[in-house]
Amino acid sequence: MKNVRKQGGLDAVELRLHQNLLSAIPEEMGLRLRRAAFSPNIKERLDFSCALTGRDGALVAQASHIPVHLGSAHLTAGHILAALGPQRGVDALAPGDMVLLNDPWAGGTHLPDITLFAPVFCARSKIADFGVLVRAHHADIGGAHPGSMGPALDLYGEGLVIPPVRLFRHGVLQQELLAMVLANTRTPDERQGDLLAQAAAVRHGVERVQELVRDQGAARLQRAVQALRRHAARSTKALLRQMRGGRHSASLLLDGPESPRLRVVLQRTPRGLRVDFTGTDPQVAAPLNANRAITISCLFYVLRLLLDRDLPTNSGCLDPVEVILPEGSLLNARRPAAVAGGNVETSQRVVDLLFLALQKAWPGRLPACSQGTMNNLTVGGVRADGRAWTFYETLGGGAGASADGPGESAVQVHMTNTLNTPVEALEAAFPVRITRYHLRTGSGGAGENRGGDGLVREMELLEPAQVTVLATRRESGAPGANGGGTGKPGEDCVIDPDGRMAPLLSSVAGKRGTRVRISTPGGGGYGAAVPRSARKP
């Protein structure tokens, strides 16, 4: 057949077939991790991600777990391969090794996200042909605040920093290293359980890759990986061609008028798209800085939203995109900036920023901004018997309305999709009582289609505890689109046992009987609201 198109030896059927084979691996790893993990954070809230990387560290496949980890896997693998590559001679990465890390400037994101990575070697090759990694949010990795998500001024105040180090050498667990890590967390038992579960998932991934290499042959599989990358790049390019030409700029404050400003300019180029964050404010002495990995993840996420659901998620999606990220800015901070909230807060604002710019490039296609925060709540204390306890949760809010309809209410938006902890499970495990948990009616922005409503969650402390809230969108609400109204900003308050109410600013030592009430932001509206009188009866 003359007109049969082969892409690196792969036709339209083989492409999809290999996409299936490769993406099944991280999905199965996720199943494994979920079945084995200890903490509710991984098991019930699914705050983890699994990925498969290639010879050059590029992302080959990633399961749809949590978006904020999306697209940072290639930076992780790149760092590890650079740090522990063949140049280390006898000390280079070898089969059976497993690397542990969380250092935001050595392949990590924020400190609670602990990554395990294992190289996969085909036959006798010296360079790892593939890598598998599992990144999971651990409920505590030390630092001044339980949950490691508190208001620190720099990285060292946020917890234990782990550069790429081997937790397993030739398949043997390095007990001393593990002991060292566990000694630095408030919940060593749970950490150990989760880390071992993570290791089991990584091992499963390694076995599955080896099986696939045996079935398909190393050379054929590498060709397929390259073809899939080109496939993703081609699809992304086709998408970007639909954008309006010219420069589309947007700027947005992280929160109120005192807060740093984010800026972006989108411009179509012959190669695809240039995304220029120049003009974004410098990094700050607060835990709201993002490193490069986080900012890239946000961009990847927004592209993924617009791309066809069936396309493979690999480095090819970013190939036609040129990113300019000024060093030392809020979105590409220098060591040792504090970054705990970069993942969970600033990331949400980067998505909003890109939405605002894309609304100009693509009128009508994008919805209004969503709540734009994760409302991170950490509560912890020490029991009478000396055992420390801590739990961490994020709260949903209003989603932005779109041309198609109103925004969803009380839902996790954009860069996270973690489940809540059931009230019945929470009250049985920790000395707290939930006293309110309902929709924050009327908090969504007005419009032809209304923004989704936020929610209200109120908790009573049954024992003294430290309560920490890390949240934004407390001063300005989520902007609407196409004339739609702004959503209500969030509100956090502390209610003393005697009923006095005060705003909750970041962290508070609560007494027995103290209540903490979090009201999450609403989403932006879409289209100008039609006044009641002008409506047809």
Place this chain on the structure above:
Amino acid sequence: MLLLALRYRRPLKVLRIAVDTGGTFTDAVADDGRVVKVPSTPADPSQAVAAACAQLGAEANTEVIHGTTVGTNALLTRALPPTGAICNSGFEHLLLIGRQSRPELYALAPRKPWLPLTARLCAGVPGRLDHMGYEIEAFDAAACRRAGRGLVERGAQAIAVVLLHSWHNPAHEQAALQALLPLGVPVTVSSALQREFREVERGIAALLNAALRPVVGPYISALQRRLPQDALLRIMTSAGGTIASAVAAEQPVRLLLSGPAGGVVAAAALARTHRLGAVLSLDMGGTSADVAWCEGAVPHVPELRIAGVSVRTPSLAIHTVGAGGGSIAALDAGGALRVGPESAGSDPGPACHGNDGPFTVTDAHLLLGNLAPEFFPAGADSLDRAAAELALRALAKCARLSPLACARGVITLANASMARALRFMGEEQGRDPRQATLLPFGGAGGLHVSALARSLGVRRFLLPAAAGAFSAQGLLLAPLAATRSRTLLGALVARGARPGRTIARNSGQRLAPPPAKFVRELRDEAIAELLDAGASRRQVQVSVSCDLRYEGQSFEIEVPLCADLARAFHKVHQQRAGFADPTRRVELVGVRVRAEAAVPTPTALVLPPARGRKAQAVGRTRTAFGTGLPVFDRDLLLRGQKVCGPALLCDHTATALLAAGDEGVVLADGAILVQRGGAA
């Protein structure tokens, strides 16, 4: 004989008929082996069910076992009536908030799964229990009735009640039930369905149950009226057992997988009969394929997922993938072919139905010569080859493939998504799918099994007789069953643990009640349900299992009750999760009781022996490419005959495809056991 008659209260020679409603046909099987297929009547499925029963000679004391999709379809098509939800005050929107997650990660406008509930139909009532079940605030029954009346005025046609910690202490929910009953709409309280913690999943089960009652209840009454008077009607549950029709009308949430469960029960039974060991069942129909792993018995799960919603109700572990005969083939933006999950449905249907439908898996089979339309109930001319070819050429041109490569590619990709689901099923159990025997059924399962066996590395597969009516056969085999469960949330010590002896948790604040008392309560309730449904006490067998986890975990593993639970748990955990830690404390989260009453074994078909006669092909299929396949009529095959691939095996219910090298032998019951040929 006399003893048998005593054991089974109904007369010994009672006719038993199983009826399974499908999208196109309603299949019925009698326990003497007769099979009938009548066209389904979607407007009122009970018509077809009654017609099928009549054809099989149903009479006054006939027992009819039914697998229904009436409730499931109402949920899938969002046709459930508006339903109210009453929660604790301050928690009004508990079920709307759900778990706060969105089902699709990358959606521009995220939507939570649909529920028959809106914010207007949410209400809160004063009254609160703590996590030990003690009252913190008294329940206000008058406020509850006012709230209920308000909901009915705002259009609620049923009401669900879910109150925090009712799994521990149902008193407040019982008070709510009493307050709401006078309103005259169906009311379901969450603790009446199960005594398990996690309020959202328990509450969603209650909500759906309440919403399903106005749909399923009238359907069951209508069916009962259409059947001969005094015919005994039983309904299949998601958990693979049958329940009395009156119970089904009260608790329709238990029927959500009533349809697929029958096939899985039949697969497990056939695996036992032929001593196959572990079996992966594959039920492939028009829009989707259901897969399950069974080894001796089918694994149960406490929760099922349907239409994006997690529903806490006991179920067989069945996984559904969007791959069926009607799955649509199309190209993505980057030029790669994809198959499903969208389906052509029955309107317009596949291209070969001649209604301008898209190119589907069925069309690919037709053009590749994998179908013999002369065996179809609608006859040889029922399929439009020209229309299918036209659709194929258009697709192949866009994909820059030859038509042959394109048609084969469509089948390959449909196989890939099923292979993945089958692998996941094994993975879920911590087992290697290569050790299993594949067992395909449904109209199209047999067409894909050989290729699936090859891609999974499975060595053999079994093609059951009358595979198109296999689910109905399973209904005949399903025991009468009742399940009860209860959360306990106590702790066992890792070593030397014994049921009935629990250890204080949280420095003495909290002592879990001894399970023995609960086990007895749950067992008595379950047995009572079976006795009510007509079983006798001596038929009933009870099994007890425990939900266990390591302390600190948030996910339980079910382990059958035994002397050393902790040890059994470590073993299962090792198998499922890849590690175990015997030094960790094991926590007893809940207990489950399953009571079953076996049913009379249906008469098995016995084929006459071949005595040296070879199996003869009855014809060859037509194909758009080269020569077709030899066709064997399964009704003409005899015991011990060999059939070698490439070949097509047909009866009036289903088609199976053997690839070159596959070698099948006909067994006494008409099933064909095939050893896969070719390299691994």
